[in-house]
Amino acid sequence: MSKTITIDPVTRIEGHSKITIHLDDKGKVEEARFHVTQFRGFEKFTEGRPFYEMPAITARICGICPISHMLASAKAGDELLAVRIPPAAERLRRVLHMGQTVQSHALSFFHLSSPDLLLGMDADPVERHILGLAARHPDLARDGVWLRMYGQQIIEHLAGKRIHPAWAVPGGVSRPLSSESRDQILEQTPRAFDIAQRALDLFLSVIEKFEPEIETFANFPTLFFSQVTRNGELELYDGPLRITDAKRKIVADHIDPSSYDEHIGEASVPWSYLKAPFYRPMGYPDGIYRVGPLARLNNADRCGTPRADAALEAFRALAKGAVLSSFYYHHARLIEILYALEQIEALLKHPDILSPRVRAAAEPNRTDGVGVAEAPRGTLIHHYRINDDGQITWANLIVATGHNNLAMNRGITQAAKKFVKGSSLKEGALNRVEAVIRCYDPCLSCSTHALGQMALRVQLMDREGHVLDEQKRV
């Protein structure tokens, strides 16, 4: 008789979904599936809205990366207006985006991942979370909170105190930066560098303990997909798309982001509302690709900033071609924090940064607009169509967790095959399967566009659908 395993809430990530682990007739893991069970109601909800309200509305999709949605949406709005935004506005949007990147990556590393890394994959789940970490390594927890706050304060300086600001608007931004804000951010930046560097050193000092995880945490060849600068450097705000393969060979380059749908297809899988995008020329499922920090560092020729480039050397040394294990998403995230801090410093020191000219005024001049940015978790695409009154008639959002859907499924299958034995779920095995998902740091609320935040479920069942094991963690 064949069997399937089900586990309950995956702790510490948002979203209401489920992992099922399916056993074959001999009781060995055959496949694992990542189910997301919410409708994508969001696009429908936006129909009829004025397009200029979209940055503020989409920023409320999710509390984790509101800024990425706001910026992708404002960029789609720039396209609808058919304007080039003022240079100071672009710099300020970049600073904002880097602030978001720092706060999100800090949250991911310190709050979601470091409990696994420092307390161990087999640690008691009662302890293995940020509170346990705060008890055992209070300085590290404090570092994490401080770095997150630093990123959050940048957002507040620029966009105001509320969590979901409507500061980025089609045509630019609504308010320039004050010199006091600039100085305060710059004053805090050295401490942020210290914390980021310490976190990277810490990561490098513990990774040798995780060889089995590195080996099996979604460690397989795929394509990698991200924006890069025009000269091939790391880019998070605006640039052409590049696709590389497992050998780091460029498969497609200089792709205009607005032509994304010529390159990406979206397959539907029967077990999930989350669609499964693939690279069209290779078809489904061979066109599997990954986005996010790992993909960005594999794709970029270099970071283009000195500290991040120095840190990139060790990352490059991990593999001859692309770094393939998703375990290294953590590593890539820490390098990107350094990069983001260097960007913040350079942008804020630019002589034009306090310019009051930050918004281009125009009426809509196009009916179709695409905005693309690299959200912390990967490429974020907002695509809108409007009528003559500027109301949304159609919207399409492709988010990082969607792009990574196929790779997450294949990744949990790989880890389950290695760690899940027999017809019950041992804590350490369960946590490792979940930890594969955490590598991608998925944000299920925005991937399902459900406008809320949900909890993930996991199950172990047999082929007839009998639940063999279920573990609840609340």
Add this chain to the structure above:
Amino acid sequence: MTADTVIIGLGNLYLRDEGVGVRVVRALSERGGLPEGVETLDLGTGGLTVLHALNGRRRAVIVDCAMMGEAPGAWRRFGPDEVQSRKVTMRYSLHEGDLMQTLELARKLGECPADVRIIGIQPERVEPGEELSPALQERFEEYVRAVAEEAG
């Protein structure tokens, strides 16, 4: 200078009753008349941002939609410890579940105000949309008064 008391509204404005906490805080802020040293913050679904907003305060009042097994529109006032002891857990979404964890983390880091009060409002409908359901709309003024009293 950080205000002595902070009123934090949580929730998602585009999920009907889920956004009630944000609406209450917005109403308080728009109407004005709060005593000096009281600040209102709409933190949406900001999760851990609550932690930064608590630091340096003497008192925090947090208002949020909460699944408490009460009749729709009913509200309850409780402290973080009561949630554990009476098992009024809020598991519908992360920012709720996370709230208790965030408060505990704030304590562990020594950044939690001595006085934390939570106003939980039982939702009727949590689904895409912007209108509060009638059960909550009817009692909205009651929520606003209750929160203002806690902060007074």
